[in-house]
Amino acid sequence: MNAEPAADWRLFQGDGTQRRVTLPQAPPWRRFGGSRRGAPGPLPYLIAPEHADVVNAALHLRRPLLVTGPAGTGKSSLARAVAHELDLGEVLRWPVNSRANVQDALYRYDAIGRLRETTLSRDRGEAEPSIGSFVRLGPLGTALVPGPRPRVLLVDELDKGDVDLPNDLLTVFEEGVFEIPELARLPEAQSVIQVLVADSQDPVTVERGKVLCTEFPVVVITSNGERDFPPAFLRRCIRLDLPTPDEERLRAIVAAHLGDGALDGVEDLLRSFLQRRGPGELATDQLLNAVFLRAGGVDLDADGLLDAVLHQLGGTV
Structure with missing residues (x-):
């Protein structure tokens, strides 16, 4: 699931200029209607x-x-x-x-x-x-x-x-x-x-x-x-x-949702997710979000973007 760097991934520029853009395909778990999954059957569900x-x-x-x-x-x-x-x-x-x-x-x-x-x-x-x-x-x-x-x-x-x-x-x-x-x-x-x-x-x-x-x-x-x-x-x-998924199950979840190739080059994301995760503080779909963006060529290390994606769930807003 490797992708070219998404040089134009910033659909919203924040400069007040109106543009007509084509939104990219949503992650599999955020598709709705008749083509919600993009493939036959629902998203895979892994259970011990x-x-x-x-x-x-x-x-x-x-x-x-x-x-x-x-x-x-x-x-x-x-x-x-x-x-x-x-x-x-x-x-x-x-x-x-x-x-x-x-x-x-x-x-x-x-x-x-x-x-x-x-x-x-x-x-x-x-x-x-x-x-x-x-x-x-x-x-x-x-x-x-x-x-x-x-x-x-x-x-x-x-x-x-x-x-x-x-x-x-x-x-x-x-x-x-x-x-x-x-x-x-x-x-x-x-x-x-x-x-x-x-x-x-x-x-x-x-x-x-x-x-x-x-x-x-x-x-x-x-x-x-x-x-x-x-x-x-x-x-x-x-x-x-249902327990919090361990590292092995996290890898299986990522592969099931995004394909085996999605695991290439995301060791740092897995490591960061595991380091940040505490009881009730991070959810598995946050890791999927980070991997999906990385696969699309988005630089998660820029301007604290990874912190926004892997934000703590237990804190105040």
Whole structure:
């Protein structure tokens, strides 16, 4: 992956002059849409056999997989790797934040929108829209929709949520069912309703307001280890702690993402990365960024550019 020196790599000059430039091809891990990867299949995911065995245990037991580890160890990417290898479709992602709650992850009901559309329909002398048009299942609710194959659900950074969020998930994880009260209260003539889902324009059928999975979804929960979870929640999970990659695995990751030739002439970058890295202070993708720029002929030693790429994650901004 050697390249000629990128004499014109500075697309932005900072001189106020407008230019029309052609942006170079993005790194493989920053490509999106139909040509996101630039090659068939997703980016390679490297995992040690003993860690893959833990994933398999969770699959066999139909239990959520709780993945912990420092930033950049591939916690979130693991869900996509499982979905790809098992041909389970696109990953349903629930990014957890301080306002996240199980209700919204299961479904949302737009009561105001329904009232508005119903009033307009009556004024036009038209039939009222179905209530199902105003119910949309969230990522967790969509994962529980009955189907011939389970879906993969990524619950990303659970420790960012409210302290009660793990306990709120227990019933759903244990029973694989939830109720939509707005639909359950409908008369018998409306016991079968089509509702929207999180990742498709095609509606799904809900009977008597209840969604009950036939195959428990493959649930991957990530945590940065910022707080402890309740024992009752941990009992229902299979735990996997992904370690910080050692030098040998770092080389394998670089080769897998950028080709074997990417390792030529980057010993100084590997050495610098390992010297700077401390617990939670650098992520593996920062090394990939540095190697990608070096392969493009960029002088990382100029004007502190390497410090900008391999900046500490734990410091203040």
